[in-house]
Amino acid sequence: MYCQINAGGLYGLQSYVAQVEVDISKGLPCFDMVGLLDSEVREARERLRVSLHHINAALPAEKITVNYSPAGIVKSGTSFDLPTALVILAAQGKVPPERLRELWAVGEVGLDARIKQVRGVLAMLHAANQSAFRSYLIPFENLGEGLAVGKLPVMGVCSLEEAMEYVNASAQEQERMRRDAEDRWQSQAKGRMEKEKKTPDFALLCGMEEAKRAAMIAAAGAHNLLLAGPPGTGKTMLARCLPGILPPMSEEEKQEVSAIYSAAGQLEDGTLIQERPFVSPHHTVSVYAMTGGGAVPKPGMVTLAHRGVLFLDEMAEFKRQTLDVLRQPMEEGKIFLARSRGNFVYPADFMLLGATNPCPCGYYPDRNRCRCQDWEVRRYLARLSGPLLDRMDLCCQIKQTPIRKLWEKREASYIDSDKNGSKWMREQVLEARKRQQMRCRGAAMRENGRLSPGEILKYCPLGLEEQEFLEQASEQAGLSMRGCHRVIRVARTIADLEGKDLIGVEHLGQALFFRNQNVLRE
Structure with missing residues (x-):
């Protein structure tokens, strides 16, 4: 089965919109990743293997091929973990594949399926905003950067299960989840002690x-x-x-x-x-x-x-x-x-x-x-x-x-x-x-x-x-x-x-x- 999702990447300070494609077919069990990848991206294979097992969505014993495009740009960083996990789940029928085509996602996935903070979210969202996707999925710790880019429908998630729940929800339910995440982030931001700028006079x-x-x-x-x-x-x-x-x-x-x-x-x-x-x-x-x-x-x-x-x-x-x-x-x-x-x-x-x-x-x-x-x-x-x-x-x-x-x-x-x-x-x-x-x-x-x-x-x-x-x-x-x-x-x-x-x-x-x-x- 073939599925696709949108993602973001950095090349120096320049950000770009990428596509993550996956095809799961019968054949010798393997997990191939192509698209001019750095070691940070290639290591996602082992992270995802363990994290998907933790949410009872283990990788199937089939031939899995993941492609990252545009293939001419070197992919680096850990921001491709979350979109790769979601597109594999869609190929397994865990989330609706058609919803991923209008979704943009970045985030690092831990072994326990937690979604961790990544760098460059603000720059990547500026580039993604020009494509006008239906929804944007980022780590909860990066939600402040997402809220700073206009009025984008940005959702901050803490775990892979929460990301699956958001993708499977209706439009009204997704709106409610975004508001709850924003309120949660705002309350935590107010709770942080502001660092005093001790500039001498x-x-x-x-x-x-x-x-x-x-x-x-x-x-x-x-x-x-x-x-x-x-x-x-x-x-x-x-x-x-x-x-x-x-x-x-x-x-x-x-x-x-x-x-x-x-x-x-x-x-x-x-x-x-x-x-x-x-x-x-x-x-x-x-x-x-x-x-x-x-x-x-x-x-x-x-x-x-x-x-x-x-x-x-x-x-x-x-x-x-x-x-x-x-x-x-x-x-x-x-x-x-x-x-x-x-x-x-x-x-x-x-x-x-x-x-x-x-x-x-x-x-x-x-x-x-x-x-x-x-x-x-x-x-x-x-x-x-x-x-x-x-x-x-x-x-x-x-x-x-x-x-x-x-x-x-x-x-x-x-x-x-x-x-x-x-x-x-x-x-x-x-x-x-x-x-x-x-x-x-x-x-x-x-x-x-x-x-x-x-x-x-x-x-x-x-x-x-x-x-x-x-x-x-x-x-x-x-x-x-x-x-x-x-x-x-x-x-x-x-x-x-x-x-x-x-x-x-x-x-x-x-x-x-x-x-x-x-x-x-x-």
Whole structure:
């Protein structure tokens, strides 16, 4: 007997709709699985053999052939377990075969017939939604992802018996079961303790007014920022404060980022990500961990930081090769990966935030404390290549704060009223982003830090005085064409923060001040 059911799969970050076909016929008893399968899918044969036995639906002693199409795509993961089990049950007459043709299902089946959570459900449902199936069957633990994709008729099941009961039920009974599953999931979600986002407040940082200004400019225009200074001056603390002033994500961005984390198996509690990602890899991270590794690469750090911040603490401690792979995604907002199983394009639109010491011991140029030789300093800073530094919009040197600043009063009311606190800074950032949105009205919303050369000419016009000032300053500083474009972008953001429609000389001067990359060598 022949039966078919619809399923979903992932190929990198791309999802697709697959079909699982089974044919049970007389012949030498065997269980063949075809369709360019990975070992994870092939191992389902033994899982299903045991799980079907537990629900009194043992495999028949006949020739069983299961085909997964499209056959040209490598099938991986455990999401094909549930559709394979259902189509075998339909071939045995346990469930109506005609109902499976309009059903879409994914899920891992345990040996005790429980349905377990799988990764990538959110992305797979987006692809399946275009085919408009009659019903969607997913693991109960993934139900939060299913409820986030429009108003799909999604049912979350905990066991293979529950899945059979749902398929055999009438349309009205299926609707009731979906409502019960949703109510059950909602009650469990409310019972979970919400994790507090302990983002430090900028007002808790003593002094550092110049660095706070640079951080606000970076957040307002999605610019890259490099912090340099001796250890203990607050570079890492300032970086941890930055997410507190970033604008909230739109619903489209939440879906996009959540789909990436779902495909990577890092979506917590099956709910959409609400805050912008803040990814901080250790300096020992490899090139493949940064970009994405594997024959079918999993999302790397640059992709997990999409729409958020990639923070590289102790930036000069990273291998130069690891840092240089960031150049392309910093320019294009995506990364191209060539692997043995094909070429992949992953999103990687992030803000790069770096923090580094000026030398191995950290105290250069204070020769009273620094014991590094000049060649050691040069070799240490040489890990930050010129092309990478040229892509940093803002560079800021952080110096030691006087100890007396530690005794200043820091109460909650002071933090809320402080113009250097996160609350006030976030308001300024949101106002600047609104101005950018109004300026790009009728076109795709682009932050100032992402404007193309053509868009710079359109949205960032300079007067004759400003052009002459930038030309003279670029000659003195030896700025490249890319550097001049980045100065104009930063100046446009500074003007937005001040509520100005046109870029002035003072805005360009401040942008050039933060552009000074000699802060690492002063």
